[in-house]
Amino acid sequence: MKQKNLLTWAISAIVYLGLVIGGYTVYASLDSNSDHTDTRSEADSHGKKETNTKQAHNDDHTSGKDSGHSNHGAPSESEVVTNVKYEEGLISVDLKDKDQNSPELEISHEKIMHLIIVSADLKDYYHLHPEEKGNDVYTLKFDLPENSYKMFVDIKPKKLSYQIRPIELHVGKGHSEHEENSLKADTNLSKTINGKTVELTTTELGINKDVTLTFDTKGITPEPYLGALGHVVILDEMGEKFVHVHPASEEKTLFETKFDKPGIYKVWGEFKFGGKVNSYPFIIEVK
Template sequence: MEQHQHSHSDGIYTCPMHPEETGKKGDKCPKCGMDLVPVSDENASKVEVKLHTEPQTIEAGTSAKLTFAFQENNKHVPLDISHEMKVHLMIVDENLSWFRHIHPEEQADGSYTIAETFPNGGKYILFSDFKPQGAASVVDKKEIIVKGSSDSKADFSTKLVSVVDGYTVTLENGKDLKTNRSQALEISVVKDGKKLTESDIQPYLAATAHIAMVSKENKDFLHIHPISDDRFPIYAETHIKKTGTYRIWVEFQTNGKVHTADFTVDVAEGEKNAHDDGHHGHHEH
């Protein structure tokens, strides 16, 4: 599992062999078992993310060009490929009713661009997930305002079953998510009465699936990649730091088509356990 951190280096530990694996003091690398070491100021990413939109004022229903520059000292920073792409851009609207996971393309000048059409007016939050060469992965958060009317409605009632393209996708343990512990996301998939196994799902961007979680309150963000499990075709482990309501999007691929299931969960306060105080999942942003 990949683990994503802010660019801020305080309290971040990383694996000497696998710098993309990050956590807290006392954690071990999930890939090789080595103790994580503090990220030095020299190794910490100081990348500044700049966003330019064209047109400057974006109108709902009209295509807009988004240009991202990942820079240090006003120079473009080279990025590593992570899960087949250099930049994963995830966009949600303020009501968390609309979600996109897209990939800006690298340009000759070192910037990354993509076109997107926003369906409604209002505020949108853009999370760009990238990995500067030789440094840990970073997630940057930006907000933009789109002009136009909005018929987008906020619905944060609990939703643990999502039907998409004939697939019934269920977050089986969605009522038991808590903070202060490492925990699983157990997701079943049924099609035409048949329970799918992991072998029925095609890899998508070098993972069984991609999972994004965004909190209702502060728009905290987790990007999670599942690991294999015999019981569930989509199974991941994470560590949720804050209580509250979260929207979850699960992208998985079958027969060359990507399907996006969505859930809404309430995360309760878990008991603080000194034994499980380490970082086992993905940091929030």
């Protein structure tokens, strides 16, 4: 009887111990699963945080880029207003920013300012360089014949956007109205000025294409002029769209540009020979 009771007690103890161990095992398993789920949740959460941080970085980068672009200005905007006067042989150029202050300018091709003056019929062409005389006004003594002109102030303001626009100027009487030009494309793209011949050849003149303008100086290397072998200014037939092009090479007189509209354009190639700058005019048609 005594042995039977001991056996019963032993079996009960074993069963009880088994229940305890089994319960603990189930609890541990549930707790382990819970920890694993939390860890994965943290990983997912961390992954989302990394993605959001990366996206935020990209947004900041894009915003910074757009902001920088805004600081430099869109092509149709200008943060500098130009005013040009001509009195008794004196050209005066006044510049003002939006706060009516004189903007600080950077030197571009050895000059603080390039002033391009073209007669209304696009026949007369002048490339001048007014200088600041201490009163925030840029001036130059220059005699302009009586005529109607369009003036282009080519400058590089620091930290301000600037878009070159034509400024009309009338010198003398009877030149208050601009007439439409009826330019025709040149059939001969070879010009001789002061005994120096320059011939223009171009790649296909199409819109929104990279166009190369090559000026053959007939074996004579031009002298350095304003830090380059030459300069090219292009105007559309109405004298509204202005393009100032610099050489694409330091050793060759070739220039690269684009045309965004078809039409007739006048091109002036400026080259220096024997200490004198010659302006070679060409009329081309972009189709």
